[in-house]
Amino acid sequence: MAGGRHAARPAATEGDRMFAVFALPRKLARAVGALCLVGALAACDPAAVRLPDMPRGGGSVDTGRAVPVALLLPRSAEDASGVARDLENAARLAVSDLGEVAVDLRVYDTAGTEAGAAAAAQRAADAGAGIILGPLFAEAANAAAVEVADDGVNVLSFSNNTTIAGGNLFVLGRTFETTADRLAAYAAREGRRAVVIVHPDNVEGRLGRTAIQTAAARHGIGVAEVVAFPFTEDGAVEAAGRVVTAVEESGADSVFLTSTSAGALPLLAQLLPERGLDPAETQYIGLARWDVPAQTRNLPGLQGGWFAMPATGTTSAFAARYAETYGNPPHPLAGLAYDGIAAIGALAAERGGDALTRRALTQPAGFQGTGGAFRLRPDGTSERALAVATIRDGEVTILDPAPRRFPGAGF
DSSP: OOOOTOOOOOEEEEEOGGOOOOOOOOHHHHHHHHOOOOOOOOOOGGGGGGGOOOOOOTTOOOTTTTTTEEEETTTTTTTTTTHHHHHHHHHHHHHHHTOOOEEEEEEEEESHHHHHEEEHHHHHHHTOOSSSOOSSSHHHHHHHHHHGGGGOOEEEESSGGGGOTTTTTTEOSOOOHHHHHHHHHHHHTTOOOOEEEEESHHHHHHHHOOOOOHHHHHOOOOEEEEEOOOSHHHHHHHHHHHHHHHHHHHHHHHHOOOTTTTTHHHHHHHHHHHHHTTTTSSSEEESSSSSGGGGGOGGGGGTOEEEEEEEEHHHHHEEEEEEHHHSOOOOOTTHHHHHHHHHHHHHHHHHGGGTTSSSHTTTTTTEEEEEEEEEOOSSSSHHHEEEEEEEETTEEEEEOOOOOTTTTOOO
8 A cells, every 4th residue: 555645656647637639520520529528517515514424444344334435526627527427426326236235425526636636535534434436537536545545545546547556546447558458469369460559649649559569569469660649630640641651661460549539530540541551451450449429430441440348238238227317328437436336335245344455456356347347456457358349331340259257256
């Protein structure tokens, strides 16, 4: 566990929190905009309301009382109130699904800031929280975990940024490392031997590049060249020509793109085929989801390409259950809150008093979540069982289903 509230981790940058959006083709831009819009959430700050204290936690559970869980969300942050609402809804849905395990869920507003997260985390610890679920942003999660490290409280954040993981801080989000490893393993089995990595030169892109390089080396795939470009539309346009040249000169059989649908992916998926990189001859692989928004599936460069996604059955079941309960589809991140509560509940039922300890949280068997099996690692990162999918004529086809469980899984 981290040494105390002054044992700070490397600070996350603004690039970890928000990603810029390119000027996309008009119809796709409208779809992405609709996907990214966040709605207002009427909320009060729990600090303004006097609540009875929770029993003090420190990773220990009083089996005679409800499990005290604090949920930290950017409720009052203008750019994140919608996702905060859906995360809270998903957490409450999970609480209602736990059966005999009772959870005392308290929600704290972080305002989307580091200072707000640290203050909220300390209030939760002082009130006896046994574990903290959230916050959303990497820098806020880091601040919260540092603040309560000497209180013995573990933090399950919604971030996927592995640079903040460790000590008492875990990341629940789907990581670049998990995705890259799944795709590299599949590519190696399919006989792919050399790849050109293409990424924007920003925090997100560089983390993706490193994850791909590590995964490629693990599975015996050579990295023929890395093509980085400024995170601008002009930068992506210029990079397309360099990518084609890199493939032709190196003889690489694959290109691995880190960009998202809200970034350079639509532009690269259009320009690369136009400039001679035939998807039928060179395998396109994506670190991001290529199935959302739906218009992304019609991009020429993505036909026949490979990407990873959660198990479709469990994801659809959660989305349907959420929509039935709340009247609208869940935000793509909402399942993380459900997963966190479900894991806490499973451990409370199985492990009793030590349910919230590091040893319990990192059990190799893992848990079953809204996107299939997942588990937390001792280094604070997470691993999720993913399917490998492709796009054919604008429709998603599963090439290799997600494993149903990890070796030795018991939940």
